[in-house]
Amino acid sequence: MDDLLDKQEKREYCDYEDCAWVENLGVSFQAMRQALELTDMKLRAGDTEFPCHRVVLAASSPFFRALLTGPMKEESRTTFDLQDTCSSTLSLLLDFMYTGKLRITEENVQDVLVSANYLLLGRLVDACSDFLRRQLDFQNCFEMYSFADAHGCEELLRATQRYILRNLPEASSSPAFLEAGFEQLRSLLGEDNLNVSSEMDLFRSIMDWVSHDVQDRSCHLLELLRLVRLPYLPTDNLNLISNDKLIAANPGCKTVLHNAHLCKEDLIPYPIEWRSPRSSTNQVEVLVVLGGVHSSQLGNSSSSLQHYWCDPRSQLLSWSKHSAMPHMLRNTVMYDVTKFRNDIYVIGGFDGEQGTLGHVWRYQIDNDQRETWGRVPALITSRYQHGSGVAGGHLFVAGGYDGREALNNVECFSPGWERWQPCPPMPEAVTFPAVVGYHKRLFVIGGMKSDSCAFPWIQCFDMATQSWSIIKTLELKSKGSKSVLLNDAIYIIGGPSNQVHVYDPENDVSFDVAPTLDIHVCAGVTVNNGKIYVAGGDNLKDRQNWNSVECYDPASNTWSIIGKMVIPLYWHGLVSIVRPNMPPMKAYLDSTNVYEVGPSMMFRGFQEGPPDHDPR
Known part of the structure; x- marks a missing residue:
């Protein structure tokens, strides 16, 4: 060596x-x-x-x-x-x-x-x-949370928060929960990922905490009750909560419960803290795409009876299939699709054999995951190219075309009536309007007076006075757009432009936000968990790529493409509903539920590129 x-x-x-x-x-x-x-x-x-x-x-x-x-x-x-x-x-x-x-x-x-x-x-x-x-364990987690918060230990605070959110059922049954501070509970119990099997269980835990020291804690009951996502509870449970002595003695709590009932009946918009269910309660707010026209290649169009859903927060690319739409709709297009009290309504349309339709179909799903399609009373006036929306606990259908002329008549529906009733007519007859409700006002936005003339204003129906007014705060010049309500503002999206307009109905002001990344004519638009989703629609460039899904985040004012639909569609429906959670099943194109339609179904018109044959 x-x-x-x-x-x-x-x-x-x-x-x-x-x-x-x-x-x-x-x-x-x-x-x-x-x-x-x-x-x-x-x-x-x-x-x-x-x-x-x-x-x-x-x-x-x-x-x-x-x-x-x-x-x-x-x-x-x-x-x-x-x-x-x-x-x-x-x-x-x-x-x-x-x-x-x-x-x-x-x-x-x-x-x-x-x-x-x-x-x-x-x-x-x-x-x-x-x-x-x-x-960390059930006995010390709340004490640990207070310790970490008091001393600015961010990592420990996050770890303790995750532990409590994941193990609340066990942690809330320990004596330590009863000694937790109000600020701790307020910061934890409103979280989306709070693990509770039912909002009713959360309510019982809150009542246990308040009852442990009623004199000092009853003042916090109202604020804690708002953290329970009450609209997703069955009406029977809401009634049980109303009968609780502490709740009944608190006027603010009674108002919160009343608002929960109003939300369930679509009488008022859902507040931010209630805008989606917690996934741990076996409920999930999903995107649902149904119907529409499918174009796989230029000059070859098909109507679809298929019906897909996905949870956009976790599995947007994993679409699952609902039950197919009724066979009678196989040759129907230009209907409108809307959600009302968590049911889906398919209203009116144009049938290549029967002409203008007044049929109304309703899709329902119960807590046992049973899916049903059923007919409800038909419209008073058959129509297509119309708009529909929900305001003040009623479902409205406005405008459209009856096969001869544009319509200015309006109808409304409530499950309690089980029939359609006429409303005062609009000042202007329009087709292709965007329709949305806000409290007890219905907004019919834009639309077409004729093939070459767009109506540029907003027609507003006040349910209290049963009267119409025209709002000129925002000027529009296109058809094929859709509107949704988000955070008390109306967003107008789609049409031959990628601009996104916003109208504030409380302050009567309008402004623009970030434009969509692509053009979406006759697309599906909906709100899910505080974000806007736009799916499919004619992009005015080709008939190959009509399946993109864009998402708008109002917090960052940005759009992003987050996935694709199973098939490219336009004139389809896109809604958000709350349904029981279940494992996703891979969706695929089922040719038995796709039907050939004539070239007349492919219609482009005013400011929308080369028009094909108009079915009218």
């Missing part, structure tokens, strides 16, 4: 590193501290003083470095008091700053973390947080 070493070639230089140098340096400094050699500063905790070296403190702790070397440095100061640190904790921290080693135990971890956080010993704080995270 020595011979081999002697025969190695000559080197110009050698980079040498003593891997034990840093550790030995720390050990040497520790020995010098213990022997009181060259110490130049003292730390004091209570009555105990600890001699130490300024240079080691400054090198180990950003707090001490700023104190001893910064603009406000205290060169003459030889003693520093750590008033909120006990002597045993300070001894451990000094050992750590000199050697990088410390044994964390259940007995010392919280004191060490607090002092380490004060001295900006970040890696030690992380180690203590990780240790505490591993000790």
